[in-house]
Amino acid sequence: MPELPEVETVRTVLAPYLVGQTVQKVTVNLPKVIANQTPAQFCQNMTGQTIKNFTRRGKFLTIHLHSGARVVLHLRMTGTLTIEKAETPYTKHTHVVLTLLNRQELRFVDSRGFGRWWYFAPDTPDTSGAERLGPEPQAITLAYLQQTIGQRRTALKTLLLDQHIIAGIGNIYADEICFRAGIRPTRQGNSLTSAELQALQTQIVAVITEFIQFHHVPFSVYAQSKGTSYQNDANLRVYGRAGKPCQKCGQPLIGTRIGQRSSVYCAHCQK
DNA sequence: CTAGCTTCCTGATAGC
DNA sequence: TGCTATCAGGAAGCTA
Numbered sequence: 001m002p003e004l005p006e007v008e009t010v011r012t013v014l015a016p017y018l019v020g021q022t023v024q025k026v027t028v029n030l031p032k033v034i035a036n037q038t039p040a041q042f043c044q045n046m047t048g049q050t051i052k053n054f055t056r057r058g059k060f061l062t063i064h065l066h067s068g069a070r071v072v073l074h075l076r077m078t079g080t081l082t083i084e085k086a087e088t089p090y091t092k093h094t095h096v097v098l099t100l101l102n103r104q105e106l107r108f109v110d111s112r113g114f115g116r117w118w119y120f121a122p123d124t125p126d127t128s129g130a131e132r133l134g135p136e137p138q139a140i141t142l143a144y145l146q147q148t149i150g151q152r153r154t155a156l157k158t159l160l161l162d163q164h165i166i167a168g169i170g171n172i173y174a175d176e177i178c179f180r181a182g183i184r185p186t187r188q189g190n191s192l193t194s195a196e197l198q199a200l201q202t203q204i205v206a207v208i209t210e211f212i213q214f215h216h217v218p219f220s221v222y223a224q225s226k227g228t229s230y231q232n233d234a235n236l237r238v239y240g241r242a243g244k245p246c247q248k249c250g251q252p253l254i255g256t257r258i259g260q261r262s263s264v265y266c267a268h269c270q271k
Numbered sequence: 272c273t274a275g276c277t278t279c280c281t282g283a284t285a286g287c
Numbered sequence: 288t289g290c291t292a293t294c295a296g297g298a299a300g301c302t303a
Contacts, residue, residue, distance in 0.1 A: 003296065032279090059297080076297050078281080093281080112280045114297070129298080154273070163298080171296055239296085260275080262295080277301080285293080 002075050004137065004168030005211035007059050009229040010081055013222045014106070015054040017083045018063065021100040022050045030095035033108070035116040036127070045069065045119050046098065058167030060130040068122030072130055073108070079115030080227030082107050083219075091226075109227070133167035137208040140166060145197045149189040156192070156200075157185035158259040166204065171261050172239045173211065177203045179238045184270045185263050186256075211235070238264040 002010070026046045028039035037045070053064040061081075063071040075081070086103045096108040096117060108115065118128040125131065135144065149159045159165055160174040169177070178185040181199040183192065192200070215229040222229060237247050242255025246266040253264050 006296085074297080076279095077295070078297095110280095111282065112295090114279060152272085158274095161297090173296095261297095273303100275302085278299090279297105281295105283293105283295085285291100287290085287292105 003170035
């Protein structure tokens with residue numbers, strides 16, 4: 001489900017419920033979710049720790065503990081985080097639960113079970129993958145695009161999805177960025193002109209910034225949607241609209257596959 | 272460096 | 288209604 005804007009919503013909405021709280025009990029119902037430890041080790045390490053901060057980097061979230069330890073987590077396709085009262089029954093696929101001293105719980109629910117959590121002791125390096133991310137989309141410059149995307153023969157869409165180049169862009173916003181930049185997602189990176197790379201830079205920043213705003217919901221709305229800020233978004237111009245008329249020119253949008261990912265673009269508006 | 276494929280899973284939906 | 292096939296917003300790992 002989530003790309004950077006949705007993960008940012010998770011961070012903003014949940015941070016006030018986590019920061020300053022102490023972990024009283026840890027429950028792991030699906031062991032493989034804890035990527036670098038046994039559930040027993042993880043529970044022992046986490047119990048009694050106090051949460052200092054809750055941050056995001058790309059699509060990764062990090063719970064910083066006062067001890068200097070960190071818990072890094074990735075929601076992947078279907079992971080969600082919610083705050084529930086301790087007495088509320090678990091829903092299906094509740095894989096990790098942090099019970100806090102205030103009788104509230106942080107629950108990780110993930111139907112496909114692709115999401116992962118990592119625990120890193122103080123002064124040990126992050127090996128979750130978050131340490132190898134490219135810059136945040138808002139920090140992308142024209143010069144950076146010229147020396148990365150501009151040098152590669154791979155399809156633009158695939159490059160936008162490469163987290164080592166830019167952190168946080170997923171399948172939805174990659175298509176939206178290409179549409180708004182007027183560039184076909186199938187174009188080779190090194191075929192882009194300076195003007196096109198500039199348009200790309202502008203839209204990378206604009207699309208991510210706008211959707212962070214769109215998905216910024218109050219806790220009540222977030223809680224009601226079970227930890228999702230994403231719904232079929234009226235602001236999306238191409239994603240999920242294959243065959244429907246382009247909102248600029250009216251021609252039917254093309255649905256195709258690029259790098260094994262579903263992709264939509266306008267053959268008329270995107271060169 | 273690159274393209275293509277598989278794998279990890281459950282669930283929603285489309286078609287028959 | 289029920290069955291089957293297909294697809295899904297992520298990403299790593301493998302092959303050639």
